Amino acid sequence: MINTKRLVRRLLVGGIATATVATGLVAGVAGPASADPVGALAGVGSDTTQDVLNGAADSIGNGIVGSWDAVDPITKTQHLVFSPKRSCTLNRPNGSGQGVTALRQSGGVAAAIAAPFADEVDQPEAGCIDFARSSGDPGTSQANGGRWVYVPFALDAVTVASKHSGDATATNYNALSYDPANATTGAGTLQKLYRDGAQVTINGVTYDPQCAATCSGGATPIHLYIPQSGSGTRSFWLTKMGITTVPTWVHDRAFNGTDFSGALVEEHDGTVLQNDALGLAPFSISQWVGQRNNHGDRRNGAHLHSLVNTATGTVINPLTGAFPTAETGNLNTSFIIRREVYNxxxxxxxxxxxxxxxxxxxxxxGPGQGLCSKSTVILNYGFGLLNSSPLGHTCGQIVDGLRAFATD
Known part of the structure; x- marks a missing residue:
């Protein structure tokens, strides 16, 4: 049964993105009124690339691509049941990992192999999902003979964000350092906070990630956040911080005044920072720029921060403009923590x-095809182009090194 809560779907019809709202069934592209669309390529997954995929698919037009947000666009509720194609329902996947899981299940992979994600009570029928957005590469699932392939789409970078800008706290956060050569034992102060839970001192202020409100010895608490489980940015950030198991001082739920049992932290959504002056969270620079450019703005007062390269002592700004005096410009494609994003x-x-x-x-x-030809859209949504291969691949490149899931 389809959930009777309001469902919102972005349909790409003749170059116009149409948000169709209904209770129960969602109106479709073709056929009689209230019919689901026929023939569209349906995609789910990453929060990071949902907006740029919507924009690029809109530019392709002709009802070819339907890209579904990671959470309900109106209620922000995760895992509601929706219907991307006729005779097909599933719980909405929230994030890269869940999107890839749904894609594999749609391809007939047994639940014993592609295990359901939390709250997934309605798995997709065969052929329900055609692609999954992913902000991470195959990781440990990589296999040259794998059934699935991660196709590079654009360049992104990730830094930390807080609600602070132009004050002493912002100055200190802009002085956090990162060791690009050694995530697991490197001396970067950002890594020491996230990886080790250690106190770090910047400009005479000592920050302690292991006390929520009052710290001993006069230290200042700092609340370290990561996005919800299933998020590709969560996995990416943990890897870059040298973490394998999430430590107790890193939180995916908001601080509610006494403990960290508040709302789930959605990636690239500044709500958790808006409500927590002590909060620090990873934030896609591309997403931040795209949201600033009026594409689904949910920054809610989140401000980006620079990082210092421990190898050179150089301050690396996240944006190309007059940062930090003003958060102008676009993604700095040479930022210290970068990644490719995929479909x-x-x-x-x-x-x-x-x-x-x-x-x-x-x-x-494919290479040189629909999505890869949408350079103007990709840049407007804040991402960098993969016309060259700054991280090893070009847009649309299909290679065995990005194949995954050999047992599928």
Whole structure:
């Protein structure tokens, strides 16, 4: 059964993004009124790339691509049941990991292998999902002969954000350092906070991540956040901080005045920082720029911070403008913590010459094809281009090194 709560779906029709609201079934692209659309490529997953995918798919037009947000766009509720295609329902995946899981389940991978995510009581039917947005690479699931392939789309970078700008706290946060050479034992003060839970002193102020309100010895508490479970940015950030298991001083729920049992922390959403002057959280620089450019602005007063490269002592700004005097400009494509972002599809369907090659899917995700041709859109949404290969790959490149899940 489809959840009777309000469902919102972005449909890409003739180049116009139409948000259709209904209770129960959602109105469709073709056929009789209240029918679900036929023929669209349905995608789910990453919060990081949901907006730019919506914009790029809108530019492609012709009802080809339907990209679904990670949470309900109106209520912000996660995991509501929705219907991306006719005779198909599933719980809305929240984040890269859950999106990839839903894609694999849609491809017939058994639950014993593609285990349901939390609250996933309605798994997708066969063929329900065509692609998954992912802000992370295959990681430990990489396999040269894997069934699925992560197709590079754009360049992103991640820094920390807080509600502070132009004050002493902002100055101190802009002096946090990062060791790019050694995440697990490096001397970066940001890594010491997240990885070790250690006190760090900047400009005479000692910050302690292990006390919530009152610290001994006159230290100042600092609340370290990460996004919700299933988020690609969560996994990426933990890796960059040299963490394998989330420590007790890092939180994915907001501080409620006594403990960290408040609302879940959604990635690239400044709500948790707006309500917590002691909070510090990873934030996609590309998402921040895109939101500033009026694409789903949910910064809620979140301000980006610079990082100092421990190897050179150089301050690396997140933006190309007059930072930190003003948060102007675009993504600094040379920022110290960078990543490629991807769309995950079935390898055989985008492998030219394969018997199961899907020309429509390839026309959207392949090299020089639909998404990769939308440079203006990609830049307007804050991301960098992969015309060259700053991190090893170009847009749309299909390589065995980005294949995953050999047992599927």
């Amino acid at each position: 995950v599809v079935e390898w055989k369907k985008v492998n030219v010459g394969n018997a199961d090659f899907d020309a429509q899917l390839y026309s959207v995700f």
